[in-house]
Amino acid sequence: MAIPAPISTALRAAAMLFFVVVVAACSRSSNDAVGLTGAGNLGPGGGAPGSQQEFIVTVGDRVFFETDSSSLTSEAMSTLDKQAAWLNQYQNYRILIEGHADERGTREYNIALGARRANVVVNYLVSKGVNGQRITNQSFGKERPVAICNDISCWSQNRRAVTVVQ
Amino acid sequence: MTLVTRRSALKLGLAGGALLATSPMAMAQLRIVVEGANFQPLPIAIPDFASSDPTFGREIADIVRNNLRRSGLFLPLDPASLPVQVGDVNGTPNFNIWRTANVDALVMGSVERGGQISSSVRVWDTRQAAQVVGKSYNTDPNSARRVGHIVSDAIYEQLAGGSGYFDTRVIYVAESGPKANRTRRLAIMDQDGANMQYLTDGSSMALTPRFAPNGDLVTYMNFADGNPQVYLLQLSSGQQQRLANVGAMTFAPRFSPDGGTVVFSVEQSGATNIYSVGTGGGAPSQLTSGSAIDTGPSFSPDGSRIVFESDRGGSPQIYMMGAGGGNAQRVSFGQGSYSTPVWSPKGDLIAYTRQSGGQFHIGIMAPDGSGERLLYSSFHAEGPTWAPNGRVIMFFQDPGGNDGPRLMSVDIWGRNPQTISTDTYASDPSWSGLRA
Numbered sequence: 297m298a299i300p301a302p303i304s305t306a307l308r309a310a311a312m313l314f315f316v317v318v319v320a321a322c323s324r325s326s327n328d329a330v331g332l333t334g335a336g337n338l339g340p341g342g343g344a345p346g347s348q349q350e351f352i353v354t355v356g357d358r359v360f361f362e363t364d365s366s367s368l369t370s371e372a373m374s375t376l377d378k379q380a381a382w383l384n385q386y387q388n389y390r391i392l393i394e395g396h397a398d399e400r401g402t403r404e405y406n407i408a409l410g411a412r413r414a415n416v417v418v419n420y421l422v423s424k425g426v427n428g429q430r431i432t433n434q435s436f437g438k439e440r441p442v443a444i445c446n447d448i449s450c451w452s453q454n455r456r457a458v459t460v461v462q
Numbered sequence: 463m464t465l466v467t468r469r470s471a472l473k474l475g476l477a478g479g480a481l482l483a484t485s486p487m488a489m490a491q492l493r494i495v496v497e498g499a500n501f502q503p504l505p506i507a508i509p510d511f512a513s514s515d516p517t518f519g520r521e522i523a524d525i526v527r528n529n530l531r532r533s534g535l536f537l538p539l540d541p542a543s544l545p546v547q548v549g550d551v552n553g554t555p556n557f558n559i560w561r562t563a564n565v566d567a568l569v570m571g572s573v574e575r576g577g578q579i580s581s582s583v584r585v586w587d588t589r590q591a592a593q594v595v596g597k598s599y600n601t602d603p604n605s606a607r608r609v610g611h612i613v614s615d616a617i618y619e620q621l622a623g624g625s626g627y628f629d630t631r632v633i634y635v636a637e638s639g640p641k642a643n644r645t646r647r648l649a650i651m652d653q654d655g656a657n658m659q660y661l662t663d664g665s666s667m668a669l670t671p672r673f674a675p676n677g678d679l680v681t682y683m684n685f686a687d688g689n690p691q692v693y694l695l696q697l698s699s700g701q702q703q704r705l706a707n708v709g710a711m712t713f714a715p716r717f718s719p720d721g722g723t724v725v726f727s728v729e730q731s732g733a734t735n736i737y738s739v740g741t742g743g744g745a746p747s748q749l750t751s752g753s754a755i756d757t758g759p760s761f762s763p764d765g766s767r768i769v770f771e772s773d774r775g776g777s778p779q780i781y782m783m784g785a786g787g788g789n790a791q792r793v794s795f796g797q798g799s800y801s802t803p804v805w806s807p808k809g810d811l812i813a814y815t816r817q818s819g820g821q822f823h824i825g826i827m828a829p830d831g832s833g834e835r836l837l838y839s840s841f842h843a844e845g846p847t848w849a850p851n852g853r854v855i856m857f858f859q860d861p862g863g864n865d866g867p868r869l870m871s872v873d874i875w876g877r878n879p880q881t882i883s884t885d886t887y888a889s890d891p892s893w894s895g896l897r898a
Contacts, residue, residue, distance in 0.1 A: 364777065364799075366732070399862070402801040402815050402844050403669060403890065404714040405771065405778055407683075407690060408727065408734040408755040411711055415732030434689050435711060435729070439667060444641050446841065446862040 346386045351461050355382045359417065361455040364401065366412040368420060376417065379459050380424030389461040391426070393417045393433040396440060396458070398451035403437060410435030417457040494535050494622045501877065503537040504567055504621065506530060507560065509549045510541060511571035511581070518606075519548065522573045522581065525610030526617070528654060529628045532871075533618065533854070534878030539565065551582045560588040569617060573609060578602060581609045585617055595620045607656055608897070615896070627849035628653060631894045632856065633671040633680055636660065637866050637887035644866070644887075648682060650697070653849075653893070655883045661695065670714060670845075671695075673894045674721045679741070680892075681705065681715040681724050692726050694741060706739045708746045714757045717741075718785075719765045725749070727757040736770055736787070749787030760804045760812075761785065762829070769793070769803040769812055769829070780814060782829065793831035802845055805829070807895070808852035811874065815844045815857075824857050826874055837876040842867075847893045856882070858889040 343349025351357060356379070359372035368376065383391060395414030397406035414433035422428045443450035494504045508527050513519030523541070530536035541547065545559045549570040560568050568588055573581040578600045585595035597616050601609045608629060615626025636649040648661040648668045662668045666686035673680060677697075684693040687704070689711040695702040706712060709728035716725055718738075725738045728746070734755040739746040750756040754774035761768055766785055771778045778801045780794035794800040798818025805812055809829075816823040816836065822843040827834040843859040853874050860867040866887030872879045882888075 364773075399842070399860075400817070402758075402778075404727070404757045405755060405773075405801050407669075407711070407713050408729055408757050411689075411729045411734070412732040412755065432688075433710075439644070439646070439669070441642055444864055 348389075348461050351379075351382055351459075355379055357460070358456045358458045360452060361413055361457070363398070363451075363455065364409065366409065366416045368416060373420070376420050377424060380421050380426050383421065383426045383430075383459075383461070384424075386461075387427075387430075389430070391421075391431045392460040392462060393421075393431060394440075394458040394460060395433065395435045396454060396456045397438045398454040399438045399441060400451055401438060403439075407435050407437035410437045413455075413457045417459070421459075501875070503535055505537045505539055505565065506567040506569060506617075506621075507539050507544050507563075507565040508541065508569040508571075509544055509546050511573045512549045512551065513573050513575075515575065516548070518575060519571075519573055522606070522610045522613070523549070523571065525607055525654070526569065526571070526614045529611065529614035530617065532654070532878075532880055533622070534873055534880075535618070535622050551584050555586055555588070557586075557588045557591045560586075567621065571613060575603060575606070579606055579609050581613055583613045583616065585620060607652060611652070611654075624853060625851045625896065627851045627854060627893075627896070629897050630850060631673075631677070631897070632847075632869070632882075633661070633673060633892045633894070634858075634869060634884075634888050635669055635671065635890040636884070637889060641864055641866070646889075648680070648695070649884075649886075649888075651884070653882075658885065661697070670890050672716045672892045674717045674741075675719060675895055676721055677894045677897060679717075679721065681717060681726075683713045683715070689729075692724065694724075705741075706737070706746050708737060708739075712737075714759065716760050718761050719763050725759040725761065725768060727759070736768070738785075747787070749783070750790065756781075758802050762805050763807055763809045767829075769805055771801040771803060771814075780812070780831070793829070794827070794834075795831065796834060804846050804848060806848050806852040807850050810852065813846035813848060813855050815846065822859075824855060824872065826855070835874075835876065837874065838870070838872045838879055843870070845890055847891050849893050850895045856891045856893055858891065860889075 342354050356375045359375050393414045395410035397409045418431050418433050441454040443453035508523055510523045511519040527538040531538050545563050551570050551572045568586040571583040580600050582598040584593055587594050595616050599612050611629040614628040618626040630653045632653055633650045636647045637644050639645045645664040646667045647664040648671050651658040669683040671680050671682040680695045683690045690713045692705040692712040692715040693702050694705050709730040711729040712726055714727040723738050727734050728737045733753045734757055736749045736756045736759045737746040754772050756772045759768050759770040768785055769782050772781050777799040779792055780800045780803045781790040782793050783790040800814050800816050802815045803812050811826045812829055813826050816825050821839050823836040824838040824843050824846050825836045840859050841862050846855045846857045854871055856871045858867040859870050867889040869882040869888045869891050
């Protein structure tokens with residue numbers, strides 16, 4: 297995880313700024329602190345500052361929804377606040393918001409529900425200063441679950457919107 | 463009735479037509495009463511069809527037996543148990559030996575493969591000693607199975623009333639691979655699962671195919687452009703193109719009864735509304751408005767109304783509006799949610815998916831929402847489509863977990879649930895009309 301010397305100063309500055317933002321928003325995840333204690337000393341799998349890996353592991357790339365709902369929970373808003381801060385810090389990325397539904401609905405409705413969820417996330421990120429021109433969104437309905445089982449422990453993971461930085 | 467009489471009738475003008483000779487005596491009583499709690503399928507004897515190729519004769523008879531058995535209305539008897547093993551369409555059966563064997567309904571068929579495939583069939587009511595069906599058919603040599611389906615339809619129509627549904631095809635989504643990253647391709651097959659062919663290569667996800675009334679055009683949802691968009695696919699040419707460029711996402715397409723219009727959903731900024739557009743192009747018309755999810759539109763068979771689902775009142779429910787849009791009325795009021803409404807081709811019923819009590823149900827109700835009946839319930843069942851006679855519904859059911867969906871059918875009396883055999887997992891069936 298060593299960062300090449302020529303850019304380490306800038307990255308460290310970015311990381312420190314990010315650290316402040318993250319702590320202000322939420323300090324629940326231990327990775328937040330561990331990953332930002334210093335350049336070259338990131339937590340396992342935390343990713344370099346500004347990397348896609350960091351976004352996924354440290355910021356959190358997804359938010360979850362209640363059944364048949366596209367309302368943001370307080371936990372989801374907290375995650376999106378962190379996402380917005382990171383995305384505003386690293387402006388070089390384009391952003392795809394994927395909207396997903398669990399399998400306890402019909403196919404066509406869930407396509408629409410996934411789109412509605414993706415739009416809620418887009419609107420929230422824009423409200424937090426992320427340039428809407430950077431963002432596209434796509435619905436996958438219930439066609440791309442990540443957790444496979446027949447109870448709510450999986451369905452609750454599949455009702456999600458994923459922020460993909462690219 | 464004698465053989466001479468039938469031959470005379472043939473000469474009287476039916477020689478070039480589809481009908482074998484019938485006589486006034488053919489007004490037989492043999493008929494299945496399809497309604498009723500004490501329904502019993504009609505036992506029917508179908509010896510192998512006479513043919514210079516006995517294997518082919520047995521193959522065609524097997525298609526007929528299989529169709530009639532799967533309908534749930536007939537009980538084809540074990541061919542090995544019959545007093546006569548091979549059909550004879552030229553003579554009058556010895557009714558006494560059939561009555562002694564307790565056979566009321568007897569099918570005698572023949573089939574020959576030449577430049578065309580020719581088949582003749584007579585159905586006899588052994589108690590009345592009368593013919594109830596007498597027909598001849600020719601099909602092109604590449605569609606041998608079709609002749610079995612056409613014969614099956616003739617028998618069904620005469621004995622069970624209504625029209626048949628065996629000479630039809632089903633287009634569906636063939637699913638393979640792990641559930642988290644499943645490949646979904648369009649496939650087509652005969653209604654009994656034979657002659658399966660893939661229509662798309664799986665490079666982009668394809669969902670919800672729907673037949674046009676002419677059976678050659680298909681509309682479906684294609685993820686090739688990122689967000690799903692409605693495409694048209696012509697089966698005869700393999701040509702396909704995107705239907706309309708409106709909104710962020712277009713999906714849930716279905717043809718009008720005349721095939722000239724597609725009604726579909728358009729998503730923009732999280733709101734989903736229903737639009738229609740001509741299959742030849744032109745500007746789409748917006749039929750619903752608002753911030754709700756309006757989807758799953760389906761025309762009435764006379765083209766005057768559209769049934770659809772909407773969550774404008776909270777959970778998804780079924781609504782009805784004129785074909786031009788506006789003034790939608792809610793028609794479903796049961797507990798849980800209702801989606802995927804599909805109007806019966808006869809106009810008398812709407813089939814739908816209902817979710818309640820932690821289960822999925824395939825149900826039917828009158829277009830005004832009355833007379834609701836749940837036909838099939840399971841952990842997950844979804845997406846009904848109608849056989850052209852309005853008596854049988856196909857859908858898909860999924861046991862969940864790492865398993866996948868399978869096609870099933872059930873009749874409108876809630877009887878006879880059947881799994882349709884497919885090589886892969888299968889979902890989103892769409893049943894064609896009777897083939898021309």
